[in-house]
Amino acid sequence: MFVYSQNTGNKILQQIAWQRELLRIVIIVALATATGMSFEQPFWGAFLGLIVSQVLMLKRLNELYRWSNNQGSAPQDGGLVGYSVDILVRRERSLNKKIDKQGKQLKRIAEGIESLKDGVLIVNQAGCMTSFNRASCHLLGLRADTDMGQHITNLIRAPRFVSYFKQADYSDVIELESPHRSNITVQIQVAQFGIDQKVIVVRDVTERQRVEKMRQTFIADVSHELRTPLTVINGYLEMLEDADLNPGISRAIKQMSTQNERMKSLVNDLLHLSKLESDNAGIGNDWFELQPLCAISVDQLRAYRPTSLTGEKFPEATLSCDCVSGIEILGFSEEFSSVLINLITNAIKYGQKEGLAAEVKVSIHTLDEGLEIAVTDQGEGIAPNHLSHLTERFYRVDESRESTVGGSGLGLAIVRHALEHHDTQLKIESILGKGSRFSFVIPTERIRMKGSA
Ligand SMILES: Nc1ncnc2c1ncn2[C@@H]1O[C@H](COP(=O)(O)OP(=O)(O)OP(=O)(O)O)[C@@H](O)[C@H]1O
Numbered sequence: 001m002f003v004y005s006q007n008t009g010n011k012i013l014q015q016i017a018w019q020r021e022l023l024r025i026v027i028i029v030a031l032a033t034a035t036g037m038s039f040e041q042p043f044w045g046a047f048l049g050l051i052v053s054q055v056l057m058l059k060r061l062n063e064l065y066r067w068s069n070n071q072g073s074a075p076q077d078g079g080l081v082g083y084s085v086d087i088l089v090r091r092e093r094s095l096n097k098k099i100d101k102q103g104k105q106l107k108r109i110a111e112g113i114e115s116l117k118d119g120v121l122i123v124n125q126a127g128c129m130t131s132f133n134r135a136s137c138h139l140l141g142l143r144a145d146t147d148m149g150q151h152i153t154n155l156i157r158a159p160r161f162v163s164y165f166k167q168a169d170y171s172d173v174i175e176l177e178s179p180h181r182s183n184i185t186v187q188i189q190v191a192q193f194g195i196d197q198k199v200i201v202v203r204d205v206t207e208r209q210r211v212e213k214m215r216q217t218f219i220a221d222v223s224h225e226l227r228t229p230l231t232v233i234n235g236y237l238e239m240l241e242d243a244d245l246n247p248g249i250s251r252a253i254k255q256m257s258t259q260n261e262r263m264k265s266l267v268n269d270l271l272h273l274s275k276l277e278s279d280n281a282g283i284g285n286d287w288f289e290l291q292p293l294c295a296i297s298v299d300q301l302r303a304y305r306p307t308s309l310t311g312e313k314f315p316e317a318t319l320s321c322d323c324v325s326g327i328e329i330l331g332f333s334e335e336f337s338s339v340l341i342n343l344i345t346n347a348i349k350y351g352q353k354e355g356l357a358a359e360v361k362v363s364i365h366t367l368d369e370g371l372e373i374a375v376t377d378q379g380e381g382i383a384p385n386h387l388s389h390l391t392e393r394f395y396r397v398d399e400s401r402e403s404t405v406g407g408s409g410l411g412l413a414i415v416r417h418a419l420e421h422h423d424t425q426l427k428i429e430s431i432l433g434k435g436s437r438f439s440f441v442i443p444t445e446r447i448r449m450k451g452s453a
């Protein structure tokens, strides 16, 4: 079977071109030699023939050169020059087809980006905008005629964005008020694009923020409103506890009091959490000394004995704290003390094993990245599948176990929020049957020795 390929065709054409080229030279030289022989000068005739053939070749090469520079028409030639012209024309045609196809694809991508609801901006190495879509104009108030080529920080001037844009790590996103309309909140994410360009994606998150705020306000309002009726019920229950009633009713009133206490603590936790999540959180950042705060928290809880739902008191826990004096932390002392109290309370509640008193240790270690504060217990521990969920609101490991000491599952959510305000995160390590360790590292820039200011 004869298989004809493009390459075979090219080879045949190339051979024909070479043959014609050589034939042309041979004919010119032969004619010139014959003319030279009639003058009895065959050698000079052949020499002249060679020169003529070379001059003709140069002439065609010159035409090829001029044509390739868009000056004049393509040389009409059956030899090597004509063959080269054919190849170049074919290549140009196929390149044009590819450029056309890619142009269409680019146009489709550009139309897609243009129709997005999210703003997309591309900036060059210097930070100047090289393109942006229609949504960017709406969200950031950009104008295609005047703002193209401007530095991005000239248009989004918010200091938070400027420092975010300057940093090299863009794994986080930031949310800020649109520079164009104060009623729009935008989420901005920068990503490295190619070698030296950046793509900035701007998303409208106004609605999400509004719903989140509504949720916070609702929880705060409901919790606040619940406080008064709970206090009234508490008052009556206390009055009834003192009254001389039959043992059955007395027991029921005691249980009602315990549940009322739980509800009060739940309401207080919810209020605390919504305060931590609110916009005002983070006000009052100041230096405070760590040792007295630890000592107060530990002392406050020394006499704390969790009560089970049946009214049984747990054995008194052993608490120790090895905090040295003189260390100061930049933060929010009230939030910090609520972190310690929550962690120590948990360690007392869940740190006991087989009815024995819990042994709780608050320890401080200096690390390269800052000061580590850890609360350790020798209790039952927590199974690994629960660890990543513990800081979620209302998450409790084992409803039946926890119901004996009655937690609402908000304590660690409060701890997480409070620690975020101190630029740190809670680390939870636990071994089933051996105990748990809750720790966090206060970054170096938030620590100093007393008197070093
Ligand atoms: N030291 C610990 N040892 C074992 N389990 C723990 C420990 N600390 C917390 N947990 C588990 O994590 C869950 C969540 O704790 P969190 O403090 O958020 O809620 P809570 O103690 O149940 O309620 P609240 O603190 O709101 O009164 C607890 O229910 C408990 O199951």
Ligand SMILES: [Mg+2]
Binding pocket: 342, 345, 346, 407, 410, 411, 412
């Ligand atoms: Mg707790």
